[in-house]
Each structure stands twice: as C-alpha cells, then as structure tokens.
Amino acid sequence: MRAVGWAPDMIDSLLTPVALLGRAVISVTRSTGRLTLFLFEGLSHIFRPPFYGRMFWSSFAEFSYFSLPMVALIALFTGMVLALQSATGLSRFNAESEIANLVVISMTRELGPVLTAVMIAGRVGAATAAQIGTMRVTDQIDALTTLSTNPMKYLVAPRLLAGTLALPILVLVADVVGVAGGYLVSVFKFGFASEVYLSNTLNFMTTLDVVSGLVKGAVFGLLVALLGCYNGYRSRGGAEGVGSATTASVVVASVLIFVFDYIITELFFSR
Amino acid sequence: MSTTDHNGSGRNSGTKIRVRGLRKSFGDKLVLDGVDLDVETGTSLVVIGGSGSGKSVLLKCILGVVEPDAGVIEIDGEDLLRLPRKQQDVIRARIGMLFQNGALFDSLPVWENVAFGLLAENKLGRADARKFVPEVLAHVGLAASVGDLYPAELSGGMQKRVALARAVAANPEMLFFDEPTTGLDPIMGAVIDGLIVDCVQRLGSTAIAITHDMASAARIGTCAAMLHKGKIIWSGPADHLLTSGNEMVDQFTHGRRKGPIQMELRK
Secondary structure (H helix, E strand, O other): OOOOOOOHHHHHHHHHHHHHHHHHHHHHHHHHHHHHHHHHHHHHHHOOOOOOHHHHHHHHHHHOHHHHHHHHHHHHHHHHHHHHHHHHHHHHHOOHHHHHHHHHHHHHHHHHHHHHHHHHHHHHHHHHHHHHHHHHHOOHHHHHHHOOOOHHHHHHHHHHHHHHHHHHHHHHHHHHHHHHHHHHHHHHHOOOOHHHHHHHHHHHOOHHHHHHHHHHHHHHHHHHHHHHHHHHHOOOOHHHHHHHHHHHHHHHHHHHHHHHHHHHHHHHHOO | OOOOOOOOHHHHOOEEEEEEEEEEEEOOEEEEEEEEEEEEOOOEEEEEOOOOOOHHHHHHHHHOOOOOOEEEEEEOOEEHHHOOHHHHHHHHOOEEEEOOOOOOOOOOOHHHHHHHHHHHOOOOOHHHHHHHHHHHHHHOOOOHHHHHOOHHHOOHHHHHHHHHHHHHOOOOOEEEEEOOOOOOOHHHHHHHHHHHHHHHHHHOOEEEEEEOOHHHHHHHOOEEEEEEOOEEEEEEEHHHHHHOOOHHHHHHHHOOOOOOOOOOOOO
C-alpha cells in the first residue's frame, strides 16, 4: 500500500526492517514445524517393522566407536585445563581441595555432554548430512522408494536411534577421562595425594550430576542425528546444496545443543 | 479394457498404465499441464521432449516420488492416487526404474544394489540373493566378479548396466527408463538399448522410456509420444517419429534450430 503525499520510498524503507523481521519469524516457525514433523515421522519408524539392524549398527559405530579417540582426547585436556585454572583461582582462597569437586561437577554436568555433543555434531552430524544429501541429489533416495524401501525408515530412523543411544556412552567416557585429566594435573603438577583427590571426587559427585549429564547426552545425540538427517534429506541442487545442508546441520545442531542444555539444566537443578 | 491376470499370459491385452489430466507445478512453474497418456500392456512407449519439458516429473509422479497436484493415474484399472498409501506401494513395487544417472547406492557393493529390492521385500535371504545376483548380472552382460565391486569402481556404461540389472531383478511388470543412454558413447548407448529391449521382451514388461536420443527412441520404442510444455502434443507408432507430419515433432526429431519450438535463450 502506498500513502499519498508521502514519499513511497520512505515508507518502504521504514517498513523494510519490519518486513524482514516478519519474514524471519515466519521462516523460523515454518522450519520448526517441518523439523518437528520430520522428527515424529522418524521416531515413529523406530517402533514399526521392518527394522534395519545393519543400518543401526553401522551408524551406532560411527557415532560411538569411531568417535571415541577424539572425545577422549578432548575430555582429557578439558579436565586438565579445568584443574589448572581452578588451582590458580582457588589458591587465592586456600581452597585447593575444591579442585576435585569443581572438576567432577563441571565435567559430569556440563562439559562432558556439551563438548562431546558439539564434537559429534561436527564429526557425525556433518557426515550424515553430506551422505544423505548426496543420496538425495543423485536420486538414491527416490531409488529407495522404487525398491519398496521407505527412506525415512531405512536412513533416518536408525540414525536417530543410534545418536540417542550412543551419546550417553560417549558422555560417560568423557566424564571418566575428564576426571582423570584433572587427577593427572592435581597429583603430578600440584602434588595432591592421589587417594585424597579420588576420595574427594567420589564424595562430591552425586548420582544426579551424572544422570543429568547422560540425559543431556541422549537429547543432544538425538538433536545431532535429527539435524544431520533433516538437512541432508531436504537438500537440493547438487554440490552446493549438499554443502549448505552440511553447514546448516552443524550450525543449527550446535545452537540447539546450547539451548537445550539450558532447558535441561533448568529442569534438573532449578528449585 | 484394463483387466489383466497376473500369470503372465494376460500381459498382451488392455491398457496397463492410463494417465488423465496430470498436473504438477513447482512454485509458480507449471511442469505438467494436463498430461493424458495410455500405455498398452506389453508395449514400450518412448516419451520424447526437450530438457525441462516435464518428462522426468511424469515418471516420478507415476512412481510416487513426486505428488501430482491433480489428475488420475490408473495401473491395471486401479486409480492409484485414491488408494491408501500401503496399497499404492504394493502396486508400485511392480515397477522397476532405471534412473538417469543410475542412482546406485554407493555405500553398497554391486551385488547388494542388484538384490536390494528382493531383500527389501524378503523374497530372498542374503545368502540366496548373493547366489542369485550373478544370473541377473549375466542378463546385462556383466561377469559375476563385478558383484563384489562398489559402484564408484565402475565405468559409466557398467554403472548403467548394474542399474538396469537392479531395475529388472525382481521381474517387474512395468519398467521405466529415464534417459538410459545419456552420457554414454554411441556404441555403449546401443548396447544398453539392446539390453533394455532384451529385458523388456524376456519379462514381457510394459515399458516407458524417456529420452531425447532419437536413435535410442527408435530402438527401444514400439510407440512414441512427445511432451512439450507439460502437454502431450503428439503420439503414434515409434516408427512414425521421423515422418509424423507434426511440425514440432519434426523440428525435434531432426534437431532443427528454427521451427515452432522456440528455445528460451537470452539474446
């Protein structure tokens, strides 16, 4: 609509930000809806036969076994740097004995699940999007349909399940290795008594810390698998389309990991 | 009449595939604008038409990987789009499809590609499928040892042959070919066409092939139709393609730059 007497360009330029905002909101709402429908369709196929055990196991191995070295390495250095940082901070209050506490709580509640999930988003989520995206643009997904195979059941459901089950295992490994990293620095660098550090760790740690971390792991795993599958499945237009699907899968999964991290923490720990 | 008994003997009568008023647009681009098509049982129809004339979309609509906006698709007299999805899938399982670029699953070895449909429908176990695959590969002129290779290790012509083997492995009643000779040298193109004709005759299938390769059209087809701007503008016996008397078909089959069909080129 154009108002008489006003420079139409001026109205347009005033309205542009509003229009952009409106468009952004509509597009976010639309993608959220699509993503949610995709999730429910994918999940529903987990419980309905036929089941593709091979697809599940290969994807489970990709999520868990082949990611183990990287996850362990990152957790080790995270635990070590946590101990190092907290030692310098806590020494000001003569509270070095709290290092074990700080390391174990940070690792189990936050850093274990979040760092692992972000790493997996980069490693497996991106690969999933690239793989499914390539299948889409080379008609392999259509070929599945013509060979009496539902692509949602064959490609998506096994990956969603694998991500959800594999991430808690990785988180557990990250917890243990992270605590070990803290132990190494505390014992060998700062000269803590080994048994004191370990007993401190065990005394401070609660079941809730670990369980909340594992639940986060499961949710993040589902998110990473979901975003990888969704973006790959919807990719269009050759190599470029697959490329942007891969980027989107990592970026959106990473953002959602932090958003859901807050939500789950709120659910577990806010009273 | 469109009834057919399924013991194979009745494959020579009636309309196998009947399409009426099929419409599909993507966004504001109208791709199929009311396509009417009849394919008689046991015949091979070649659909010719320029790039972007909607040939692939037509096949994909019948295959159920693209949902049409309107129209009727009947197979053996059954109105496909009005059936529940499960029953549609049962009917579509009788169609074998050769995709333009093969669309082989690159994460699976050749033998699993070929046996994929049989495994999916539980017609064969993995061990039996493995034994059965060399027989299918032989029909397309490939040695049994190819079964252990991965698609990326094959040449373009071999990939096409494996894709053909995969399409015919389950003895489908209907076979669709999407530009089977595109990207192949003329000799390999002729070889693939020969294999296609062999397979169609051996199985007694009803076939639809889309192509813009006139030599290929003449070899594969018993009848032909031309799709232009989302409509069928001509149909007739395949050997009348070059002498149809239709200006657009003439321009297309003879590859003339000037004529009723204007390419949308920016000057």
